[in-house]
Amino acid sequence: MNKQTEIGIIGGGLAGLTAALHLLNQGFSVTIFEKNTYPKHKVCGEFVSNEVYSYLNSLGIDITSLHPSKINTTMISNRDGKSISASLEMGGFGVSRYIFDSYLAEKVVALRGRIIKDTVSKVDFNNDAFLITTENNETFSFIQVLGAYGKRSNLDTVLQRKFIQQKSPWLAVKMHYSVSYPNTLVGLYNFKGGYCGVSQVENKVVNICYLVQYKVFKKYKNIETFQENVLLKNQKLKKIFSQGTPLFEKPLTISQVSFENKPKIENHIVMIGDTAGLIHPLCGNGMAMAIHSAKLASELVISFLKKEINRDQLERSYSTIWDQNFKKRIQFGKVLSTILLNNFASNIVMKMIAFFPSILPFIIKKTHGKEVLDNI
Incomplete structure (x- = not known):
């Protein structure tokens, strides 16, 4: 492949790796x-909606080989421990990052993709081309670059992205436990200042990941x-923790988690995954959104490299199609988060759902998308 069709991807997480596989499968060279090195644990809910299952399969990704849990039910619990359950129409699977x-990453390498262990500094x-400089002072040239480096990075500061200049009130904590928990259930447990997701991943391991407002957390030492308290x-939640055994030496944390709007294009870099925008974890759909955004970006990049569209059309089309697929979901997630963090409002919603059970499937539908078709 001519070097003029090379694609650089900053970040080898879920979105970056998926985009790489999509592009490699279509004959383009990718770096x-x-x-970080693989494997590595990450702060993540580790639930993937089946809306992207067919698409992953079209990329040659055999999810069953990872022995994931198969999830078909969700449950919401308020602070008092009262809960309501509903089936997940599309279902999903649980697998650790x-x-x-x-x-x-192994799939990328098998398709002759290149993974460079280094941090991009600039x-x-x-002249219609990108020059990437790494912390090891190496430089690389690409026709197109995708940004897939996660929730926040020093590169956000270098690019002067507006959201990075604002302090975020959120802290995320994740740990794995050995504990008896239904392998078909993803549970959402509300507590003062935040909410906690619990679901099983591979090998009967249970992932526990919660998001808490820093103003609530900082009152305590650790x-x-x-x-x-x-x-x-x-x-x-107390029952789960008291019966479980932690599998990490200490919990993983990430601070300054931002749910502010993020531009989808920065300095002509196409942003995907959490780099483009983050849905509240309570919606349980961040991983599927990251995968879907990688597909949307890859398809447009391919059209651009084939000269079917120009760079301006690529950028405008991606911003538009991203909003069409994810904007309303993210907005609904913010509203839902506000309700759950207010104990009075949360209790009212729980009572409403008890009287009108169809409300919960409606909420699920608003935070999930339609099946992503494998049209590559």
């Missing part, structure tokens, strides 16, 4: 820049004290 990302765009006031 991924990833600062430790296993999933490493598997995708991206310049001149995670253990916070959990004891706040998180475990939800009796259903």
Whole structure:
């Protein structure tokens, strides 16, 4: 493949690896820049909606080989421990990022994609081409670059992205437990200042990941004290924690998680996954959105490289199609988060759902998309 059709991808997480596989499958050469080695645990809910299952299969990704849990039910619990369940029409699967990302990376290498372990420090765009500079002071030239480096990075500061200049009130915490928990269920447990997702991944391991407002968390010395005084006031969560055995030496955390709007194009870089926008974890759909955004970007990049569209059309089309697929979902997620964080409002909603059970399937539908067709 001529070097003029090379694609650089900054970040080797779920979105970056999926985009790489899509592009490699279509005969284009791809280089991924990833600062970490595989496998690696990441702060993530680790539930994937089946809306992207067929698309993943079309890329040669055999999800069954990862032995995921098969999830078809969701449950919401308020702070008092009262809960309501509903079936997930499309269903989903649970798989850890430790296993999933490493598997995708192996697929990329097998298709002769290049993964460079380094951090991108700068991206310049001149004469219709990109020049990437890494912390090891190496430079690489590409016709197109995709940004897939996650929720926040030093590169956001270099690119002067507006959201990075604003402090975010959120802290995310994730851990794996050995505990008895239904392998078909993804549970959402509300507590003061946040909410916690619980679901099984591969090998009967249970992933517990919660998001908490920093103003609530900072009153306590550490995670253990916070959990004891706040998180475990939800009796259903207390039961899970008391019966479980932690599998990590210490929880993984990420601070300054931002749910502010993010431009989809920065300095002509096409942003995908969490780099383009983040849905509240309570919606349980961030991984599927990352995969879907990689597909949307890859299809347009291919059209651009084939000279079917110009760069301006690529950028405008991607911003439009991203909004069409995800904007309303993200907005609804923000509203839902606001309701759940207010104990009074949360209790009213729970009572309404009890009287009108169809409300919960409506909420699920608003935070999930339609099946992503494998039209590559």
